[in-house]
Structures are given as C-alpha cells and as structure tokens.
Amino acid sequence: MRRRQVIFGMLGTQLDAGSGPGRWEKWRPTISLGQHEDFLVDQLELLVDERRYGKLAQIVQDDFAQISPDTAVRRHDTYLADPWDFEGVYATLHDFLRGYAFRPEDEDYYIHITTGSHVAQICWFLLAESRHFPGRLLQTSPPRKQGGSDPGSFAIIDLDLSRYDRIAQRFAQQRLEDRDLLKSGIATRNAAFNRMIEQIETVATRSKAPMLLMGPTGAGKSQLAKRVFELKKLKHQLPGRFVEVNCATLRGDGAMSALFGHVKGAYTGAGSDRAGLLRSADRGLLFLDEIGELGLDEQALLLRALEEKRFPPVGGDKDVESDFQLIAGTNRDLQDAVARGRFRDDLLARLNLWTYRLPGLAERPEDIEPNLDFELERWSREQGQRVAFNREARARYLRFATSADARWRGNFRDLGASVMRMATLADAGRIQVALVDEEIARLRALWRTHDGGTLLDALLGDEAASLDRFDRVQLEDAVRVCARAKSLSEAGRTLFAASRARRSSTNDADRLRKYLARFGLDWERVRDVDPAG
Missing domain, CATH: 1.10.8.60 (Helicase, Ruva Protein; domain 3)
Structure with a gap:
C-alpha cells in the first residue's frame, strides 16, 4: 500500500507570482510539485502571509487544483516580521511544526526548500536535522527551456550549513529541556548523575540500540525508561506505544506466551490468538524490568527478536514481525549471572552497548x-x-x-x-x-x-537485645495481636480471653496498656507494625 506523501513549503512571492494566461508558460516551483507523474502529492501544507499575499496564494491553490485535483492544499497563515531574521524565522517555523499532528507511521514528509528566503531554507534544514521535522528536504528546479509543459526536475537532498550563534543557543536550550524531561523536571545537583543524564539524552535521540539500566530497586529505572520514550515521541522517532513488564512476574509456560504471543490452540486454554508484549511494542519502546529473571529459553528468543525483528509465537509455524526499541532494567549483576549459567552471554553482549547504573538515593x-x-x-x-x-x-x-x-x-x-x-x-x-x-x-x-530484624527490633531498637528470651517471645506475640486488631480493647480481649471468667475486673484494654508500658511501648506504636514482619 502506497504511503501518503505530504509536502510542506512556503509560497514563493516572486517565483510563484503570475495572474494572467501567461503564467502557464512560466515555471512556478509550487505548481511544479503537482506536475511530476513519478512523485504524487497527497497533501500540500502551504505557509502564506495571508495579509500580504493571500490573493496570490488563492491563484496558486486554484491552479494546483487544476493540475492535481486529488491533492489537498491547506494554507497556513504565517507572518514573518523580518524574513532575514534567523532567530525570528526559526522560532516561527519551530512553533508551527511543534503544533502539527504528524503521523510518520502512515505518511512521508518533505520540506520544499526552493521557495522562501535563504534564511528560511537554513531553518528548515536545522529543523529536519534535529528531528523536529520527521522528514526530508525536497528541491525543485526549472526545465532548461521554459514555455512548455515540462515541470522541471526534483531532488531529495541534504545541505551542509555553518552554525549560527543564536540558533545554536536555541538548540542548547532545547537540549536542556530534553534533559529536564529525563529528570522529571527535578533540579538534581549530583554532578555524576547529571553527566549520565546528558549522555542518555544524546544516545536516546541518536541511537535505536538497546539500553541497559542497572541499579537498586526504587532507583528510578522504570521512570527513566518512560521519560526516554516521551523524549523520542516528541522528536517523532517512536510512533508506537510504551510497553512495560516486570520479568519477575513472568513464570512458567505463561512467560513465553506473554512475551511472544501464541496462536489459537497452542495449548489448553489458548482459545484465541494473543499478540504478546513484543508485538504490542512494535514501532515503540519495550521496557523489560528485572530482565535477569527471564528464563534461558525466553532469553534466546528475545535475542533473535532483537537481531532479526522476527520471532515465532508459541504454537505458530510462521514468524511475526516487530520493530521495537528495548530498554532493559536489572538490579542483578548480569556478569555474575552469565558466570553461573543463568543469563546468556550473547544477549548480555547485545544489551551492553549503552549501560548506565542509576545510583541509589x-x-x-x-x-x-x-x-x-x-x-x-x-x-x-x-x-x-x-x-x-x-x-x-x-x-x-x-x-x-x-x-x-x-x-x-x-x-x-x-x-x-x-x-x-x-x-x-x-x-x-x-x-x-x-x-x-x-x-x-x-x-x-x-x-x-x-x-x-524482628518486630521487637523494629520497635525497640538496641533495647530489644536486653530482653530475656521468655519476654521476647511473649511480647512479640502480643505485638502481632495488636497489629491485627482494630482497637486496644479488641487486642486485650484476644490476649486475655482465657482468664476473663476468673477475674472480677475485665478491663482488658487497661491491662494490655500497662503490659506494653513495661517495655516502653504504647498502642499508637504497635498498631502500625506490619504483623508479617
């Protein structure tokens, strides 16, 4: 199926000009876009200063409809106070692209750089190079002899431009914003952590290779993986989804099916096809947390999926495809796991290109x-x-x-x-x-x-070591009952149930309060203890 072709361009106030019959004898770059039989345009996004050139834009739009009636022409009112001001032109085009709803999974995009000032052409290039525009540059040229129906030629090209200080400053600001996104907007002060984030920002925007995030539980691996996805999404690099799974939750026969999917009838209970997580992450980012918990069979198939972008679902005899980017997380020493035969060395080699250790708090x-x-x-x-x-x-x-x-x-x-x-x-x-x-x-x-430590270690600290074993056992049982009870009275009734009938006073709550006080404890402290601790 042919992908839709969408061209962005500025109205040529000189080259596209003409209102009489003679205009058809003249080569006009915007009109020529619709005259190439080997380059069909589905949509033309035309940037126009409507206040000054609205009449010319209407003529061009009407003429385009005659030569290419199937092309949708959309005009965008774009005012440039000074078309030779680099900063102003760049800001205007940047803001326009930022608000545009790109669909790179369905459409191919081109910037027509023949029209517009040289400054605009440079800014278009910079926006394409920085991936703010997810497409390529298109240059059109007139025929050798004008006056006929020859539309001239076109070429998809790259440019080599020198740097401009003010635009470079905007790029620097954009990179700071990208790094701020990776840090969730937190103004971190640790120099080593900030240097690591700087490199991750560079790698995330330039590379599609797997990334390995190491570090203790709760260090932020999952959060950082989500931020990498959001950054790449903003730059139109990943049109797909963010898919996350903790590999420690994948156990037994279900692990293979959860990751790679299955076909109907693959095993008892497989009543329908299942896509699996890898296919769900197609054109997106897959985050496999605690990857060291995967079994060796799953590791082998994951390696094939990374290298070939193809793999068989469980019970299937035909491969399926998925082009995803992988970020893996672990709190284990995978080198040690390789030495113990619990992790494949070839998979670790594939993951180990970009490895970052997230420090604990x-x-x-x-x-x-x-x-x-x-x-x-x-x-x-x-x-x-x-x-x-x-x-x-x-x-x-x-x-x-x-x-x-x-x-x-x-x-x-x-x-x-x-x-x-x-x-x-x-x-x-x-x-x-x-x-x-x-x-x-x-x-x-x-x-x-x-x-x-025990519950008493948590409650009493070093003082717990001074208790007799008899008192420790008795007190710990009393604390567990308190932690499960809804009130001091309920805990007292449970602890003193056997002796209630032999006592003249049945104020169990007061009796329990006095017992706890012998050890420096009260109801407020013991009720919040985890009884399973």
Missing part, C-alpha cells in the same frame, strides 16, 4: 532536597491541596534524610511514600516537627525490619 544526598520538593509538589497537585513544611520541621527531616542513619532501602519509593504519609497526616496543610519525628521513627523501624 543514599548515594545522592545532595539530590534529596529537590526530590523532596518534587514529591511534595506532586502530592499537592494530585490531591488539589497545598501542603508545606514549617521551617524547623523541614530542616529536621532533611538532617535525618541526608545523614548516615537514613538507609533509603527502597530509594525514591521510600521517599515518595514518606512524603505521602506526612502530607496526608498534616493538619491545616502544615507538616510540623512532631509529625516529622513520628515519620523518622517509622522509617527507622521499617529499615530495621528490612535488615532482617
């Missing part, structure tokens, strides 16, 4: 403050409610968050959850010191539990 203490502001602003925006720290509370939280005591096991997930808790509990939109102290205690307990 504790490795970027200078970035905790801007990320704290980002998370708080995001919560406020999503909830439609402004929340802020008071000065002392903010200083106290940052002192702890940037100290050696802050483990940040879950990295940015821990930080985001921490901000969400404080913002939710804040009274009158203000996070006070008491709430910060409560949150710091909660984080300490969370990290102690993750470090392999």
